[in-house]
Amino acid sequence: MKALAVIRFFFTQRGFTEIEVPLLVASPDSDPSLSPLEVRLRAFGSSALITSPEYSMKKLLGKGMEKIFYLGKVFRDEETWNETHISEFTMLEWYETGIDYRAGMEQTRALVLAVAEALQVTHHPLLEVWEMKRIEDLFVERLGVDRIGERSRDELFTEASRLGVHTDASDTWSDLFYRLYLFGIEPNLSREKATVLYDYPLPQAALARPCPGGVYAERFELFSGTLELCNAFTELTDAVVQRSRFEAERRECIRLGKPVFPIDEELLCLLPSVPNPTFGNGLGVDRLLMTLLGGSSIEDILLFPPSHLFGNL
């Protein structure tokens, strides 16, 4: 059985329902760091292709579905294409109500092992024990910065200048966090291991349920070497917080001169009906297959690589 069939089997066997979502929507993900691919429709006007199936899937959770997965295409209008980023790629996203991110990590590992087995991969860092690293601990270990989640923006400026990290006066708290992360954390992820980074500071996980204490939130990412494979949360189901997040994102899009799409009111309406906890994970299938098969580029595992469709990139 091949990869996509194994993924479907893995979930259906566990009681999940495969769902389809509309790819063409009026309100795509409003995250300013994502660029939805705009489509002008003769009948409707401005619309876009989804960057992830998240909104539709959360609506289904709000309507009472409990275990759902999507395996299909999503689109992002990347500025450049490279070994790990292309504009059309295969996303696996799944949600299960009643479990949190701890159980979700176990589920993710079982899935990765099932795919590896189907591909007859016998040696790979993803098959070994995954290194578990709390973000707070890693910042101490690699950068000597303690209590990262409690630090003010000014304190992060001071830490950055102590470490010789370039900053800009316009930097937000999240920008500074990410500069430190790019400087000392990501480049030092072990090439020979798989690592799970978890418990991100709240501003880096605004859609995840806060951890006890309220400084960090229940988000994890899985890396194979330095390649990010998935991004998972115990989902936040607070519509008030979600609305203020959407509005902040809209303001940021306007400031950056990016297209602004209407807020998805139906999602905000249904969000309070999503049970707590609910676990959600979005995993890049092309990247998973590429790393398991030892490729150095997503192109290596595609039957129709973009460089053939669009010419030599």
Next chain:
Amino acid sequence: MSSPNDIKNGTVVRYEGDLWVVVSFQRVAPGKGSSFVRTRMKNIQTGKVVENNFKSAETLEFEEVSYLKMQYLFSDGQTYTFMDNHTYEQVEISKDMIEEVIPYFKEGLEVTISMHDGRALAVALPKKIEYTVASAPPAVKGDTASGNVTKEAIMDNGLKVQVPIFIKDGERILVNTETGAYSERVNS
């Protein structure tokens, strides 16, 4: 003033009082928030290399650079000489400035040279370059069982590349110069 989004290989940036030439760059984005351009750049006086992450929304000071298509001619080990095919004008670049790309050079290779203030500073390679495989020893039995689906091959210019095990001596392949990885076999 320019945006980090306009950075290319060979861009010359005035940063903290010095001039730096961009050696390589990559766009990176966290799950949420601003995107950044991870930039490796070389000081054009001292040759020192640093890595900086510039936020897309920052402004940077770019120096004016002209880009010339030139052909690689030869090297004496310390300097590398290139020629403009139209004017026959030749320029030299010292080894220290272009160390990263030297392994890809082969006679007659067409490259793009960044010229700043009359000085050649950087060499941008084509994204993919064709080589003939000089030596590709057959794969050892057991290689695939341990998860190895590639083997090392040496190109006609000395470049070493990991290639799929079906590649044989004398075949022509394309190599991706950004990653150093095998791209595809060229069918004649």
